[in-house]
Amino acid sequence: MEAYRMLHPKLTVLLTTVDKNGKGNVCAVAWNMPVSEEPFCVAFALDEEHLSTRNLMETDEFILNIPGKDMLEDVWFCGTRSGRKVDKLRRFEVEDGKKVKVPRIKGCAGYLEGRVIKRMEVGECVLFVGEIVHYEVDKKLFGEYWKEGSVLLHLGGKYFTLPGKPLTPGG
Numbered sequence: 131m132e133a134y135r136m137l138h139p140k141l142t143v144l145l146t147t148v149d150k151n152g153k154g155n156v157c158a159v160a161w162n163m164p165v166s167e168e169p170f171c172v173a174f175a176l177d178e179e180h181l182s183t184r185n186l187m188e189t190d191e192f193i194l195n196i197p198g199k200d201m202l203e204d205v206w207f208c209g210t211r212s213g214r215k216v217d218k219l220r221r222f223e224v225e226d227g228k229k230v231k232v233p234r235i236k237g238c239a240g241y242l243e244g245r246v247i248k249r250m251e252v253g254e255c256v257l258f259v260g261e262i263v264h265y266e267v268d269k270k271l272f273g274e275y276w277k278e279g280s281v282l283l284h285l286g287g288k289y290f291t292l293p294g295k296p297l298t299p300g301g
C-alpha cells in the first residue's frame with residue numbers, strides 16, 4: 131500500500147527549472163504546499179535523481195505552473211519521462227518568467243515564480259523551500275479558491291480528480 135496516498139489528493143503543478151547553462155526542463159510535482167504567508171513561501175519534495183533536482187541545485191530558480199484540467203495528458207507526459215532523455219518543454223509554447231530566468235508554460239491556470247531559500251535531504255528526496263517573488267492566476271478559474279472542475283488533483287498513480295462543489299461549515 132502506498133501509505134502517502136492517504137494525504138492525497140494533491141494539486142499537481144508543472145515545475146519548470148533551468149540548468150547552469152540555461153537549458154530548461156519541466157516535471158510534474160504533487161508534493162507541494164504553502165509554508166508561510168509572510169514572506170510567501172512554498173515547499174516541494176523532489177526525488178534526488180530527477181533532472182529538476184539537479185537543475186535547482188545549480189540555479190535555485192523555479193516556476194510552479196499550475197495546469198488546468200485540459201492539461202492532464204501533459205501532466206502525465208511530464209511526470210513519466212525524465213528530461214535526461216526527452217526535451218519535454220518542446221511540447222509547449224513557453225515564454226520568459228516575469229521575475230526569474232526560467233521558462234513558463236503558456237496557457238496555465240496559474241503561476242508561482244520563486245527562488246530556493248532552504249533545502250533539506252529527506253530519504254530519497256530533497257525538500258526545497260522557496261520564496262515566491264511573483265504570482266499570477268486566471269481569474270476565470272480562481273476567485274477565493276479554485277473553482278469547480280478547474281485544476282488537477284492527483285489521487286496517486288494514474289488517478290486524478292477535480293475540485294468539486296465547495297462545502298462550508300454551518301451549511
Ligand SMILES: Cc1cc2nc3c(=O)[nH]c(=O)nc-3n(C[C@H](O)[C@H](O)[C@H](O)COP(=O)(O)O)c2cc1C
Nearest residue numbers: 157158159160161176177180181182209211212213
Ligand atoms: C501526477 C504526478 C505527480 C508527481 N509528483 C512528484 C513529486 O511531487 N515529487 C517527485 O519527486 N516526483 C513526482 N512525480 C514524478 C516526476 O514528475 C517524474 O519522475 C519526472 O520524470 C521527473 O522528471 P525530470 O527527471 O525531468 O526532473 C510525479 C509524477 C506524476 C505523474
